Amino acid sequence: MFKAYFDLFENDFMVSLKSRLEEMVPGSHMVLTVIGSDRKANFSGILNDIVLEKLRCNNESRTKNLTPHSTAEHGEHHPVVQLVVSTSTSEKMQKTIAVKLGLEEQEQHTSTCRNRQVFWRPRTMFPRRRTATIIPSATTMISAAASAAATMMLLRSLVREYLPAEFRSYIFYKFETLINSFSSELTLVVEEYDNLNHNNLFKAAELYLETIIPPDAKKLKISLANKESKFSLSLDRYQEIVDTFNGVTLKWKFISKQVPMKYVPSSDNFNSIRISEDRFFELSFHKKHKDMVIDVYLKHVIKKSKELKEDKRSLKIFTLRHDRMSGRGGDVWQSVDLHHPSTFDTLAMDMESKRTIMEDLDRFVKRKEFYRRVGKAWKRGYLLFGPPGTGKSSLIAAIANYLKFDIYDLELTDLRTNSDLRNLLVSIENKSVLMVEDIDCSIELQDRLAQARAMTPSRHNPAAFNQVIIPLAYDYLDQRICVRYGVISQAMSYIPDIVFKLYVDDNNQNTKAFTAILMKLAVFLVPDRHNFVQPQVTLSGLLNFVDGLWSGCGDERIIIFTTNHKERLDPALLRPGRMDVHIHMSYCTPCGFKMLVSNYLGLTEHPLFPSVEALIETAKVTPAEVGEQLLKCEEPESVLTGLIEFLEDKKSERSKREDGNRDNNEEPGAAEGELAQELDGNNGEVVKKEVDGSNGEVVKKEEGAEEADGENGRIVKG
């Protein structure tokens, strides 16, 4: 409406004025204020000239007063002319135009303009409206506002000065209660910290609100959190967002207030962080929905936030932090993003085996209730065995990528005691893959303690040392290398052939800390790794770890052991419950070759394929070796020819080795003894241990099954 009037006014002022006159009822009036500069030939200037001229005729002496709202004192001359358009009561329906000049005169000036009578009316014509029609200048308004603000601030500081804080908050509280008593709204406050503890609901709300940000939001905060791959959007201070759930309208508001500096525990609960603001959400809704909001809506918020978190999360691989293992507290795991590209699609494995593994994983993750019902910890153990380079690690990465589980890489030799192992177990998150690679190398499973005792070097058993590493440290303060000479002389008394190793820790320039490290290291004279067994995790510790009381701490965990020598493992470790599924990763098969060549070269068919497939059966090469050949060039013909040559060489090497063994009168196949066991069955087969039928495992027996270990149940082989 305003725009329409304004447009009309702009296009044709006279028409605009006439139209407005038509609308006026008898006895009413309309005031038009026109502000302009007399230096420009604009409407107000012209109008002003008319008025000046008219009044000069009437009274020469008053000319000076005819620019009543001049702003000349500010360097400009802006005449303000107020046109008072009114319907005259005396002249019945006759329309008249009067110009009010802000003069004090009582007389009325009249003139005729284009055959129309114009009244230059004195101000007294509208005595009651006089103040209302005078528009104060911008300067006046600003100064009035400034003085009002100053008064308010003065009042505020007086209140702060003389009223105690308790009294003020009491008044505020009473005032709020009074307001609330009239309101039907209930507000829940979700603070970031609840008594210095992290409030999970706050985190959940933060994530959830991201999903309901309206597309027309004008201002948002955006950030990229540490170890995350996607941006996070969030509300800015005092921003509101409205959500509708089951037909109920809920209003979220984010508030952040500056507070005196305080310390709160960090998310790992071992350190503390400094905060200087209180952040919280206010969730407002109608009182009558209180139960629904608490029982249903907030659960929905938590569920949605978990989904979003899962979606945003990038997979991680965790490894042990040695400084934390030495009892300094804090999280014992450190992580990096896992970007291993291996998936079930890229794995060179028998299709049937892949399908079986994926089905097994799917069944496992869906069986939370089942595991609870049968009284088993919700975890599953896998043993991947086979020669090096057959894809055991790649399969672990593929499993983690498939389930979207983090990987925890546990090196048993890093641990000193069984309780270290238990501590680690409880610190592992749910939905994770715990990987123990080369289990046969990392832990001696037969009578390890006796062996360790025999091998531990001491003053009485100096032979156990064949090499001693003495830690040296660089003293940044003295700028020289320092060492405990006592340590050297003691070591030299054991063995003269001492290897000095320099430890320089660039991150730690503190001399005191260095001395502490030195003292610590000096205690552990590290002899040759092969001849010295430090106290380690025991077999029983490992057995309990995998399937004892402690293994029940946590849900949805997959434990994967890998080994190149399955026969070296203790049967107790292999039993169902500890290693439920045994997967034999073996040499490359024709099917595996096709998968590799399709991944590496994008080839599905080639005339040389039959020759490669025929050779690959007998040459016994690993997928790693085949992959290496395929990487050599991008031209299919030459790559496949090179691969055929490689396979022929391998085959002839192999037969020469077998001939040599026969000539040396060795037992037939002795050199291949281990190999024969690993190759037992077909390449890439899944060897699944039969598990108690009561726990619902699907036991798939195929032709050619044979009993491998009477104690541990049947091992079914394809």
Ligand SMILES: Nc1ncnc2c1ncn2[C@@H]1O[C@H](COP(=O)(O)OP(=O)(O)OP(=O)(O)O)[C@@H](O)[C@H]1O
């Ligand atoms: N089955 C396979 N499918 C695809 N690639 C494979 C396969 N096996 C091995 N490779 C390739 O060979 C390399 C070595 O594989 P990987 O580390 O998984 O073998 P591994 O059996 O774990 O060896 P090790 O026992 O020595 O640890 C990887 O780079 C991988 O790309």
